[in-house]
Amino acid sequence: MSELPEHIEALPPLKPVPRLLEGQAALVTGGSSGIGKAVALALGAAGADVAVNYVGRAASAEAVAGQIRSGGTRAIAVQGDVSKEEDVVRVVGEAVAAFGTIDILIANAGLQRDALVADMSLADWQKVIDVNLTGQFLCAQAAVKEFRRRGRRPQVSRALGKIICMSSVHDVIPWAGHANYAASKGGVMLMMKSLAQELAPERIRVNSICPGAIRTPINTEAWETPEAYAALKTLIPAKRIGEPDDIARVAVWLASDEADYIYGINLYVDGGMTLYPGFEGGG
Numbered sequence: 001m002s003e004l005p006e007h008i009e010a011l012p013p014l015k016p017v018p019r020l021l022e023g024q025a026a027l028v029t030g031g032s033s034g035i036g037k038a039v040a041l042a043l044g045a046a047g048a049d050v051a052v053n054y055v056g057r058a059a060s061a062e063a064v065a066g067q068i069r070s071g072g073t074r075a076i077a078v079q080g081d082v083s084k085e086e087d088v089v090r091v092v093g094e095a096v097a098a099f100g101t102i103d104i105l106i107a108n109a110g111l112q113r114d115a116l117v118a119d120m121s122l123a124d125w126q127k128v129i130d131v132n133l134t135g136q137f138l139c140a141q142a143a144v145k146e147f148r149r150r151g152r153r154p155q156v157s158r159a160l161g162k163i164i165c166m167s168s169v170h171d172v173i174p175w176a177g178h179a180n181y182a183a184s185k186g187g188v189m190l191m192m193k194s195l196a197q198e199l200a201p202e203r204i205r206v207n208s209i210c211p212g213a214i215r216t217p218i219n220t221e222a223w224e225t226p227e228a229y230a231a232l233k234t235l236i237p238a239k240r241i242g243e244p245d246d247i248a249r250v251a252v253w254l255a256s257d258e259a260d261y262i263y264g265i266n267l268y269v270d271g272g273m274t275l276y277p278g279f280e281g282g283g
């Protein structure tokens with residue numbers, strides 16, 4: 001992520017990532033920036049091989065893969081649009097060709113195309129649904145097929161496979177001016193829970209991480225000026241924006257056998273954004 005602006009406090013460093021994922025292979029969609037990049041790096045640091053998917057920024061994805069390799073595990077950058085079925089099948093195939101299989105899917109790729117309802121083009125509605133919702137479906141479908149093809153490896157993980165959907169607090173918090181985005185994330189919630197119910201008997205664990213405001217390129221205007229950041233903090237009981245590593249550490253744990261009995265949850269990682277902070281002094 002870009003340099004920390006002066007108006008955002010620096011946080012004390014975290015301890016090294018625990019090696020919870022040795023011998024496993026992961027695919028991270030949208031892994032060249034923001035949350036996906038941090039998750040890909042943390043999975044690598046946890047001992048996993050990582051396929052870093054990107055749609056348009058090859059050099060950034062190659063840099064992430066190179067950083068993972070320098071930590072001692074395998075990594076490749078794989079181009080592909082998650083909203084296109086043939087791309088998703090190819091991306092998963094390239095990861096399997098490189099690592100033998102995948103054990104973990106982080107369905108992270110996503111975007112915003114914001115507009116008030118009367119101004120929202122059908123193209124912008126459809127684009128957000130295609131990438132944020134259909135893209136997660138296509139990636140989950142391809143991952144499930146690979147988990148079944150590969151079969152159990154109890155020495156590597158108790159689960160046959162793990163799917164983590166990158167959802168949002170906006171799977172439950174309505175968001176005026178962002179109807180397409182909130183609809184896509186609300187859809188992810190029930191898609192995730194339905195897949196979790198369907199696949200749990202095979203010990204495929206499907207869960208969502210629901211970030212609050214995390215400092216990435218998707219929401220620069222919400223934190224880049226002191227005024228915007230002050231307004232954002234009124235929505236966050238913890239009174240700080242999240243950093244991509246806040247999500248990455250949770251993803252490592254949720255993908256690991258430390259979380260082996262967790263099926264079909266929405267894990268909010270949001271500094272309390274879902275606690276209705278408007279009621280701090282009212283109601």
Ligand code: NAI
Pocket residue numbers: 029030031032033034035036053054055056080081082083108109110111131135166167168169210211212213214215216217218219
């Ligand atoms: P970002 O813009 O840095 O990352 C999104 C990534 O998805 C980019 O690398 C982009 O190139 C990629 N992408 C977009 N369309 C794609 C496609 N068709 N195929 C493959 N990749 C594609 O933003 P950020 O914040 O890291 O977003 C990651 C995920 O986290 C998204 O799903 C977003 O909705 C979610 N999220 C982000 C929050 C935040 O505050 N930053 C909060 C809640 C959820």
Ligand code: BGC
Pocket residue numbers: 112167168169170211212213214218219222
């Ligand atoms: C959005 C961000 C926003 C955050 C909190 C995320 O899903 O992508 O733009 O800052 O939710 O509202």
